[in-house]
Amino acid sequence: VGEQGVDARRGPVAVIGLGSMGLGIAISLLRAGFDVVGVDSNPLAVERFKASGGRGAATPAAAADGAVAVVTVVVNVLQTRDVLFGASGAVPVMPASGVVISCATMSPDDARGLAAEVESRQLLYLDAPISGGAIRAIKGELSVLASGSPEAFGAAQPVLIAIAQTVHRLGDRPGIAAAFKVVNQLLAGVHIAAACEAIVFARRQDLDLVKVYEVIKGSAGNSWMFENRVPHILAADYSPRSAVNIFTKDLGIVMRLAEELKMPTPIAAKALQLFQMTAESGMGLDDDASVARLYAMMAGIDLPGISEDQNAERGG
């Protein structure tokens, strides 16, 4: 336990937003010995965290009262602004030199704007978008893209150690980490859409999709997303690990930023349209691999799951 930064002895840590990522973060902090107060607009999520041994609160202000660090793990900049500055927001009750660790994906401008508001209250702000998924979140093995002042890094460090396997320290100003995250999401979104297009194209040719998966995984056509999402399609399991609506949001951020920068991003634009078509077809809350179901609908073909027998053979 170092001399500087958040310390379990100095005060509680608040986690605002207890979805799969926020819950994982909150549990990792508990495991590291922090006094953790969780809050979510969904009371069931708070109950779930309390069942894991955490403390719950009814509002961001109640959670953040006296907290030396507040981790916001909500969906976007609007929700982040609301939980920090809205009615019952966290910022007014935080003690001086407390740190806001902001994890939502947002535009660099939005991250800079939030940071300026937070810093004007004598608080610290770390721009800290996360990735890794729910399983790594609960293990404390997230990847964090982070930028902010040395003071913000210093204050956030014990929290980062508890929740992350890798912290990419990307610069000393908020907004830089957000920019890296947006670049990553451009690629991630395009690769999901491309994986869905390719798998349905393969299905249309009557290829054995399990073999296609194995061959492509070992070939130049592979991507992290192909490897991760295609098993959802093979299993016909569209329960949301990450929902279609996350990518309509994130590719929307890409497109607005690209427009401001006068930078053409035609591939991202096409991928966004596919996520939008999938969402507006009624699959917005389903797993993002549902883009494959949109393609199958458009091509007028079935996209069956792998049979039980084949799953058994594969040890699944």
Place this chain on the structure above:
Amino acid sequence: VGEQGVDARRGPVAVIGLGSMGLGIAISLLRAGFDVVGVDSNPLAVERFKASGGRGAATPAAAADGAVAVVTVVVNVLQTRDVLFGASGAVPVMPASGVVISCATMSPDDARGLAAEVESRQLLYLDAPISGGAIRAIKGELSVLASGSPEAFGAAQPVLIAIAQTVHRLGDRPGIAAAFKVVNQLLAGVHIAAACEAIVFARRQDLDLVKVYEVIKGSAGNSWMFENRVPHILAADYSPRSAVNIFTKDLGIVMRLAEELKMPTPIAAKALQLFQMTAESGMGLDDDASVARLYAMMAGIDLPGISEDQNAERGG
């Protein structure tokens, strides 16, 4: 040395097409003890192979005379058809039960058509598109996607062992391997275009591109192509390891097949247009990472190489 298949003692092997992939294949066969005759429309390529210890010939027919296996490593189906059946083509001079190992990327229909013609002459045909690049070709470590009759596999096996690290045996009919390769090329092409879009988008935001490369490589936005091609952009080195024109060709095959199958492939269509724009801007013979230069031109920004100093720091 087995009882079946091509054997160095039974007759020469012809390699038709001595570009970087064909040359690597021919040299790997030499190393395995085969009597190899190489031919290429470019006399300098033949001289290069002769300097490596191989035998050269002036025409496919001269190379294939008495050859128990003919490996065609030309650009497309038209060239493959020409070297097999054109004036001075290989097929008429091959001994009965000789095997044609066809490596060019082409549509499944084209592969089936060629196979039928070859098989009608009492010869064997293996549909055998390759991947792995020039360096793995010369090491005998290619990845081969293969389909064909058991007899064709039997006859080709010693050649495959000499040139490949992995042989994916995908079915007992020509055309299946071609279909797998086309699916792979859809993804590979989209991922190159997406990598170029993302890197220029990052540059437009003044991010440190070396850091972007390192961060994305370890994140969900990674792809085999991102990892492989972005270093060309960082080094501003567009000498062709694989040229833009390869992907206008291969994504063209994707689009024609998709149209026949009435299967929409909007992402591949957009990627094809970007390769076409890059080619028609005068970069068709340059490295396929040149799509990044197209994006930089479109966005009106510089895309400098990493400076000498930075390369030195990185051990490059």
